[in-house]
Amino acid sequence: MRWCPASYSLTDRANSNDEIPARPAVAVETPDEAVRLRGVRVHNLRNIDLDIPRDKLVVVTGPSGSGKSSLAFDTLFAEGQRQYIETLSAYARQFLHQLERPDVDLIEGLQPTISIDQRGASHNPRSTVATVTEIYDYLRLLMARTGDVFCYRCGTAIRQQTPEQIADDLGTLAEGSKLILMAPLVRGRKGKHEDVLEQVRKAGLVRVRVDGTIYDLDSVPPLAPRRNHTIDAVVDRLIVRAGVRSRLAESLALALKHGEGLVVASVLPGGRDAGGEWDERRYSTEYACPNCRLSYEEIEPRTFSFNSPYGACPTCEGLGVVHGEQNGSAQEAGELCPDCRGARLRPEARSVRLAGKAIHEITSLAVGDAREFFRGLSFPAVHATVGQPLVREIAARLAFIDQVGLDYLTLDRSADSLSGGESQRIRLATGIGSGLVGVCYILDEPSIGLHPRDNGRLIKALRDLQQHGNTLIVVEHDEAIMREADQIIDLGPGAGRHGGTVVAQAAPDEIVRQPQSITAKYLSGEIRIEVPARRPVNLRKALTLEGASGNNLKEVTASFPLSTFVCVTGVSGSGKSTLINDTLARAVARRLGGTGPKPAPHVSLRGVNQLDKLIEIDQSSIGRTPRSNPVTYIGAFDEIRRIFATTREARLRGYKASRFSFNVKGGRCETCQGHGVQKIEMNFLPDLSVRCPECQGKQFNQGTLEIRYRGLSIADVLGLRVDEGSEFFENFPVLRRLLAGLQEVGLGYLTLGQSSTTLSGGEAQRIKLASELSRVDTGQTLYILDEPTTGLHFEDVRKLLAVLGRLVDLGNTVIVIEHHLDVIKSADWIIDLGPGGGAGGGQVVAVGTPEQIAATPGNATGEFLRHVLTST
Secondary structure, eight states, X not given: OEEEOTTOOSSOGGGOOSOOOOOOOEEEOOOSSEEEEEXXXXXXXXXXXXXXXXXXXEEEEOSTTSSHHHHIXXXXXXXXXXXXXXXXXXHHXXXXXXSOOOSOSEEESOOOEEEEOTTOOOOOTTOBHHHHTTHHHHHHHHHHHHOEEEOTTTOOEEOOOOHHHHHHHHTTSOTTOEEEEEEEEEEEXXXXXXXXXXXXXXXXXXXXXXXTEEEEGGGOOOOOTTSEEEEEEEEEEEXXXXXOHHHHHHHXXXXXXXXXXXXEEEEOTTOOOTTSOOEEXXXXXXXXXXXXXXXXXXXXXXXXXXXXXXXXXXXXXXXXEEOOEETTEEOSSOEEOTTTTTXXXXXXHHTEEETTEEXXXXXXXXXXXXXXXXXXXXXXXXXXXXXXXHHHHHHHHHHHHHHTTOTTSBTTOBGGGSOHHHHHHHHHHHHHHHTOOSOEEEEEOTTTTOOGGGHHHHHHHHHHHHHTTOEEEEEOOOHHHHHHXXXXXXXXXXXXXXXXXXXXXEOHHHHTTOTTOHHHHHHHTSSOOOOOOOOOOOTTSEEEEEEEOSTTOOSEEEEEETTSEEEEEESTTSSHHIIIIIIIIHHHHHHTTOOOSOOOSOSEEEOGXXXXXXXXXXXXXXXXXXXXXXXXXXXXXXXXXXXXXXSHHHHHHTOOXXXXXXXXXXXXXXXXXXXXXXXXXXXXXXXXXXXXXXTTTOOBOHHHHTOOBTTBOHHHHHTSBHHHHHHHTTTOHHHHHHHHHHHHTTOTTSBTTOOGGGOOHHHHHHHHHHHHHTSOOOSOEEEEEEOTTTTOOHHHHHHHHHHHHHHHHTTOEEEEEOOOHHHHHHOSEEEEEESSSGXXXXXXXXXXXXXXXXXXXXXXXXHHHHHHHHHO
């Protein structure tokens, strides 16, 4: 039995003017190993008490806006982060008072926390799958210590040699061979080089070879200053015979002392004299080509870094692409660098090879192929001690990436091109490989972008992480993951002010018996998304793309029937995004007179004349700064500012609508420049964003906040939820119409001014969809959406399908890339790609209605679709 005293609070009430009512002391039965939370009031959480078992896989679910992220990230992770900073240096702790403590009475038993959310993808163009997972760090070291070096000009093998090794090599010449040992001084440089000849004289040497001819120093002809010359100092002349080795070593050391390496001219016994043609050998104790004398710096790990000038290609500065000017404006997509051809590295780095492959060729392999490459590596004894441990580290990380279903990714895949789910699973693989124990991992929908076929691999990865002694708290809506969890915490019952309570907490087989949980009703089958009536499909009225060959696509031809709901499916990495986003969408946009990136290679596109508009709705952010929010994106904020500018007090003060903008000076808080937050640089830690101490996050200055409409300031209005804002502005038809779009796509729980930086990819995508719903529809629009169910509960998916169905009923065409089986079964037409991912995909393996796909033998999508159609 544990007691929760009312006097204990994590909330620093000394600096608060708000009186929080004291909670009575309560006796709480709790497990011995649990994270204990009492009185959680973060955002819309309604004073909840909760015990989360440690060292278990716990799924937090519930309708969108019910408080899942508030519990997992804004409470548990925020407090874990704050506690971590408390353990750091005095420099880091000086910012601790600026971090807001979560509004809770008690958090006890919290382990160190690691957040793996959807917003972790790097926007650095130099960041790749290999760098994010640290594979590239090990690979650079492996190449530097065990790679074979070749001259990038002539391809000759280059290696460092000790004087002893050079002597041994010369000792293999036939007895009686004549040798001339020379120290290279000048290589193809213009000038008289009188200073060089003088240095030879001062060194006590008496002969030089100039442009291939040997002269006594006193008889060297004047050198033409405008011609290139090559000069070698003759150190010794000798004949190979027994007992000459000691003299050879002395001459060798002298040559290496005076020159840039060593040149040995030799002729076999009975051959030509010194003035004739000699066989030359070139040696160096540094990296230098023996043929073209091209010198190399010592090969180090930094030689292979495209983030530094030591390794980066100087033409593209390590980006792999160059951005030129085209028709007076900068190209949106760069062209491959003409020098490195996308390898990003200097020619010296590209000429080092491991088992015949350069480092950029290794990173161009997909994870599965890379595993085979490293599995087949073997090292000579001299390199085995260094090479084998490095290969083990690389192989382990590749295995973890494979384990989470990302075997189709290439190691050089840019991190900013990864979807939210791919990025999260990459970081999950890194977490598995770190070997940490006793940690609380908080994940946000790791199943995003994962085909049902690969769910088992993800669940196994999560279990492996948990069974190493870690707690996993997963915000998730995927049914398969929920059923495999140790415990489900269901929040709700609704969104916003209608949510924020723990509706049910139990094991999966027990929660289905909780009548108050809408999640339980979907899991038990009491409520389900019904299969709609199929619309007629006319392939003669279709958009047909022929010969698509971008990335892994293999000359794909696909027809998309118009005025239907089309779902593009397939296992992860099968080519869906390349076909739809990189090829079809870009080609349609250009044919309709738009601009943008060049489409991926394809032969032709037919049927565009039947469309008049393309709306591509992806999951990219609606803005890059905290000043971007839902109402600015949909255009409602202009109307709200005008309403405030028409109030009596605003007119008396001469305030115009611009006064109520946080993007310009005048009405905004200048301390934070209207962001509401300030960024604190933490050096080796991620930057922290803390609430502005001047405006307390309200974004406006005091004069602006004094203007009120119906009792609310502009900041108060931005703090309203969409549902509340719709009621508040009920007398303004334009605002009601704009906000209705957000409500229709299930975003009524968002606040009007919620920062774009806090929105998930799925929420950003639905805001874009809501913006389009508020516009006048033509009935000939093509809508393209990429996984719109991201972040959606079963009930929210049902609402989204109703919206998409309405668009199609008006004559529009909707193409959706999706893995969610309820969406797939609701489509009129399915195009399934595969059969595998990466090089194993890129083909259309099945087309037809959901029932036809389900009946296709051996089809991965059909196998799972068959189950949901049968149960429905």
